[in-house]
Amino acid sequence: MxxxxxxxxxxxxxxxxxxxxxxxxxxxxxxxxxxxxxxxxxxxxxxxxxxxxxxxxxxxxxxxxxxxxxxxxxxxxxxxxxxxxxxxxxxxxxxxxxxxxxxxxxxxxxxxxxxxxxxxxxxxxxxxxxxxxxxxxxxxxxxxxxxxxxxxxxxxxxxxxxxxxxxxxxxxxxxxxxxxxxxxxxxxxxxSFADFMGVYREGKEHWTIFYPLRERLQHVPDSSSGAIALVDVGGGLGHDLAAVLSQHPALSGKLVVQDRKEVIDSIDPAKLDAGIQRETHDFFTPQPRKARLFYLHSVLHDWDDENCVKILQNVAKGMDVDSRIAINDLLVPDRGSSRSLTSMDLGMMALGSAAERTESPLTRVRAYRSHLKTKRHADNAGLAPPSGFSCQYCEQNFTRKEGPIRHLERNQCPKAPNPKRKHESLDSRADDAKRRACVGPRSDSTASDEIDQDIDSGYGGLYVREGAGGGPSIASSSKSPEDSTTDQTVSAGAPSPYEYSRKASNVSADMPTPVQLPPLSAVWSPEYSTAPSTSHDATSYLLPAQQSPAAYSHTATPSSLTRATTGDSEMSETSWYNPADEDEDDEKQSFLIMPNNPRSMSSPALHTPGQGFDPTTGHTGSEGSRPLSDAMERMSLKNVVMDNHSIDAAVSKTIDSSAVSASRGPSRFSLATSTATSDYNAKRLSFTSLLGGSSIKSAHPSAVYSVPHSRTASLLTIGSRSTMSLDEMAAPFASEVDPELRDHRGKGDQGQGRIRRKVFLPSLPSISSWMPQSRPRSRDSNDTDDSSEALTLTASNRADGVQWDLFAPTGSAGGATKGGKGDQLWVKALEDHHEDARGALTLRKGDVIQVLPHRGSGNGEWYGMNQDSKKGFFPRKHCAVLQQRLYHPTIPEEG
Ligand SMILES: C[S@@+](CC[C@H](N)C(=O)[O-])C[C@H]1O[C@@H](n2cnc3c(N)ncnc32)[C@H](O)[C@@H]1O
Structure with a gap:
């Protein structure tokens, strides 16, 4: 300009x-x-x-x-x-x-x-x-x-x-x-420093606004029980916790602020809310508390990668099965970084050889993840891993790899109570003990107390547990954690990074062996950002890697841009996943990234009272809004290249996103939506559509296709998103959106200008070319050959803008499946739909319907059977495709 x-x-x-x-x-x-x-x-x-x-x-x-x-x-x-x-x-x-x-x-x-x-x-x-x-x-x-x-x-x-x-x-x-x-x-x-920490983020949106605290801290027992809801690790004078209390006075469980002694000592107890407990704790020593949430705000940015890993490892020692770590740090975009962000980054370098992390080529958080894994193995060198688990219901023993979660949630336990109830009970605190009983190591395990309280990562949880033979232990604790109401000093024998010698070569005696970070080049390759070269090139199903906020700088919503480019913090949350629930190969390749940029998509409406985001409910008032609070992502190392903005862009074009899950299996990227974010299992199950493309900016950037590996998407919960309407989601990318999509906005939607429950797809040829294994078939195909495909593209892109009908059952749909693994087609009703016509199936939102081969299917209709075993025709446009019914606990396996 x-x-x-x-x-x-x-x-x-x-x-x-x-x-x-x-x-x-x-x-x-x-x-x-x-x-x-x-x-x-x-x-x-x-x-x-x-x-x-x-x-x-x-x-x-x-x-x-x-x-x-x-x-x-x-x-x-x-x-x-x-x-x-x-x-x-x-x-x-x-x-x-x-x-x-x-x-x-x-x-x-x-x-x-x-x-x-x-x-x-x-x-x-x-x-x-x-x-x-x-x-x-x-x-x-x-x-x-x-x-x-x-x-x-x-x-x-x-x-x-x-x-x-x-x-x-x-x-x-x-x-x-x-x-x-x-x-x-x-x-x-x-x-001076501690006081400044209380104001340095002034003017920025507080984490209590964009982080689903209430949701995360649900079911924490009352503080009289001694339960700790939240520990602010390196929390300074406790200002973040004070804000939590003022926004959520009714939260149950204690709040603890931990910091170095001199900082804790400088807190005037009279000025600190009585609900906040002070505690001296060096975060380079094992976390002495068990808490639902460990919060690190502007902590990791003070440290080099190795020490970040150590901090996280120590925090992880306080994690219980339902704990999470929430990291609130700046995230530097690849392009168009603001002066405040770049200054912070170089400032961190000047003060401690540290850095603000960039978002691409991916965040270093991935590296933390892999470090944790490496460390886990290192910690347990010489110790036998638990040999397996036994189920509390059927008492069957199974291997660690099979995993209890798989056993229960996939309905493989013959004695488990009603699968649906079972499933619900997993969400309830009251049944935690049962869950643990099934999850816990077998009593004959040789290393039962060493590690590996493998947990369902959907609940967050412990990834590393160190035992007696492991690393440092807490050396002294003046009072029992439960009883303490005042300061606690916990020290440990772990070497402090403060003690490191200036010369790296001299430090080996003091310092735990540094774990090498993977070179970024190992996970980053320009090929990832290229368009699909051939229709059979699976690794090319990638969204562009380098979509930075600057790429959207001409878009209309000021808040989305300013927030993305002026140094607002990024909130990330991690819960370690259960490697036992993964295939071996997957495990080796897997890591998590934290792409969440909740505010890069915010828009004015988000903050308009009565219409915008309501932090107490996690919803916006606007019709068509969906909570996006549980974006999930799971990727594999070999082909992950995605940054916040490509995900955001993808999300903006994924309509009907009540929750958005993204995953990349060994060969494909997927983006899945679900309609019930509060229901963890629903999130797992409702993978409906997959969105991929060569470039967000291309004329036809999106496609919907099937993914055989959608299950991987369920394993990690990452970050939080504010609630926003579909329009709000799309707004920052308005000019990037496919023209066809844009043109259809408002149509079929009572002119309210909201995009709801519709996916407007580009031309079919481009979609089918992205489906390497697809063989277009007749929509009415009743072919029952044993094709390994789960789905086949058949339908066309109709002009009326209501285009959900790109999938049709293949011959295997509804028929016998290989290995009982369920290649059938299952769909989920996106809304209520009542049909009086004979032979029609009434849909209730959330219904899961098995699509059955039927010669009469066609013209936008499928034939299927609902949970009550009622059969009939139903309009496809009201449904989204689920991946494998294997993931739906309410539907028993056939035969
Ligand atoms: C940049 S400040 C962030 C403070 C606060 N979380 C916030 O966002 O305002 C980093 C904090 O980490 C604390 N800290 C540094 N080393 C620590 C250690 N070894 N154990 C615990 N806290 C530490 C500092 O005292 C300081 O309060």
């Missing part, structure tokens, strides 16, 4: 700010930066960068020492003379004059006359603990470390720093200590 356009954009944006348009505020400042860049000459750039910039920092810091901001504030809007400003510290008036003149010239204070000044909004803020702390910490640590970057990098031949105790900070401050111990030695810095 040229200067004129920028001025117009600023005017418009300013109007939006006045009208309270969400996201406008965040957009305004970057626009002003762009404007000054467009008018600044190179010489002015030199002055502003190397003179004004450092001087702002230096004079603000000096003015704090001279109490200038306090004195101006005390004048309560009246002017203060230089003489009065100098008095507080008995400073030279001539010196003070020079300093305040500069501060006025950069608009930090206001010059009211000759030698007379008054406070501004900013200078008043500089007297409050958070902003004051930011200025002190910013000057004394941050900017000094940053100034050191050029010489530091030069001395180290421009290699990316990775040693936490050999960062620019150590050179700048002439210390061998890590940032945190260095700060600890200085009470002013401890307080």
């Amino acid at each position: 040229d200067t004129t356009q920028l001025i117009e954009a600023i005017t418009q944006c300013n109007r939006d700010v006045s009208n309270g348009v969400p996201g406008a505020k965040e957009k305004l400042l970057p626009l002003t930066y762009q404007l000054s860049a467009s008018v600044e000459t190179p010489t002015q750039m030199i002055w502003s960068t190397f003179s004004t910039g450092p001087l702002r920092a230096a004079t603000v810091r000096t003015a704090i020492d001279l109490d200038i901001f306090k004195t101006l504030k005390a004048a309560d809007g009246a002017s203060t003379s230089i003489l009065d400003l100098a008095k507080a510290r008995n400073a030279s008036p001539d010196l003070v004059r020079r300093i305040v003149a500069f501060l006025a010239s950069v608009d930090i204070i206001f010059e009211t006359g000759v030698d007379a000044y008054c406070a501004t909004r900013i200078s008043n803020a500089l007297t409050t603990p958070g902003i004051l702390g930011g200025a002190i910490y910013g000057h004394d640590i941050m900017s000094r470390s940053m100034w050191e970057i050029p010489s530091y990098l030069s001395k180290r031949s421009y290699q990316n720093p990775s040693n936490p105790v050999d960062a620019p900070l150590q050179d700048a401050l002439n210390t061998k200590q890590h940032f945190f111990p260095y700060v600890s030695a200085n009470s002013l810095l401890v307080k």
Whole structure:
């Protein structure tokens, strides 16, 4: 944009700010930066960068020492003379004059006359603990470390720093200590940093808004039982927990804030909500608490990858079967990163050789995942894994690989109660014990207490459990965790990264063997972003890898963009999955990524009372909205390349998404939807459609096709999404959406402009070309050969815009299946549909219907049998295809 356009954009944006348009505020400042860049000459750039910039920092810091901001504030809007400003510290008036003149010239204070000044909004803020702390910490640590970057990098031949105790900070401050111990030695810095942590994310959406806390903390027993709902690991002064309490006062279970001793000691108990318990805990030692949720906000970004892994490993030790870890950190997009994000990233480098993680080529979280796995094996070196499990119902023993979850949820247990009830009971806390009984290691296990409380990852859970022979154990705990109401100090014998030597080569004695991160090149290949080259090239069913927010920068919703590009945090949540429930190959290749960017798709309506997102219910008020709170994703290493935005884009075109699940099996990517997010099993089961494409931007970006590996999608729950209507989902990508899709918006939908329950597919040829094993058949085919295909494309893309009917049963549908594995076609009703006609099947939303081969099928109708064994014709357009009935517990196996 040229200067004129920028001025117009600023005017418009300013109007939006006045009208309270969400996201406008965040957009305004970057626009002003762009404007000054467009008018600044190179010489002015030199002055502003190397003179004004450092001087702002230096004079603000000096003015704090001279109490200038306090004195101006005390004048309560009246002017203060230089003489009065100098008095507080008995400073030279001539010196003070020079300093305040500069501060006025950069608009930090206001010059009211000759030698007379008054406070501004900013200078008043500089007297409050958070902003004051930011200025002190910013000057004394941050900017000094940053100034050191050029010489530091030069001395180290421009290699990316990775040693936490050999960062620019150590050179700048002439210390061998890590940032945190260095700060600890200085009470002013401890307080400044902790206070600043309370405000540094000010203005950004709080995690209590976009994270489904209530849902996650459901069924936590009352705090009188000692149960802990939430531990804020490295939680500073407890401000995040205070916000949780104010938003969700009725949450049951205790809240615990853990941090280093000096931080915990600096919390004034009188100022901390009584519902929050303080606790000293070093997160490099095993987590002493069991809690439903462990929350890490801006913790991992302080650390290099190896230490992130250690932190997560230690947190994982506190995980119970239904625990989760929630990670709230910034995620740097591949393109179009904002100045706040890039500054944070380099800032983390300067302070501790750390980084803000990028979202592609994938997040390093994957690496954490693989580290955990590696560590798990390492921890148990020499220990026999549990030999198996026994089912509490049938007492059958089975191998670890078969897994209890598979046994129960796939209805393979002959003695389990009614499968449906069984299934429900798994969701109920009351039956946790039963679940565990089945899940737990067999009593004859030789290593029952070592590891491997394999759990259903849908509940989140423990992935690593260390036993007596394992790693460090808790050395001391002054009180029992349950009884404690005040501080606890838990220490452990694990070496602290603070103690690492500066030289990596010297550290082996202290340090657990570092686990090598996989080189990114191993998981990233340009081929992943290319279009399908041949219809049989399975690995080409990939969404584009590099869709960054910038790619959508011309779209209409300001909030979606600003949020994506101005450094809002990304919320990720992980629950380790149960490797026993996977095929061996799958396990080797699997990892999780955390693509969740809940707000990259937000739109104004999300926050409009009565219409927008309601954090208490997790729903929006708008019709057609669906909770997206449980996006799931599961991918395999060999062909995963996907970032947030490609997923988001895909989601935006997946209609009727009450929950969106994405998975990539060994050969395909799938995106699945379901209609009942609150029902875990429904999520597993309702894989209805799969969306893939060569490029989101291509003319026909989407296709629906079957996936034989949809089960993998159920194993990991990742992140949370806000609730949003389909329009809201699509809005950020409005201009990217397939024209056909766009044209149909509103049609067949009572003109409300909502896209609901329809998938508008591009031309059939392109779809069938993406179906390597498909053989188009007649829709009425009654062929019962033993084709291995589950589904075959047959239908056409009708002009009326209601195009769900691209699947038809193959010959095997409804017939005998190979190995009883259920190649039949099952569909799920997306809405109620009543038919009076004879031979018609009435659909109730959520009904699962087995499609039966029938010569009369056609013209948009299928013939099928519902759960009550009623048979009849029904319109396909009201249904979505499920993958394998194997996943539906309510439908017993045939024969
Ligand atoms: C960037 S701050 C984030 C604080 C808080 N979670 C927030 O978002 O405002 C990182 C926190 O990690 C804490 N921390 C650093 N090392 C730690 C350790 N070994 N054990 C526990 N906490 C630690 C720091 O004291 C600090 O409070």
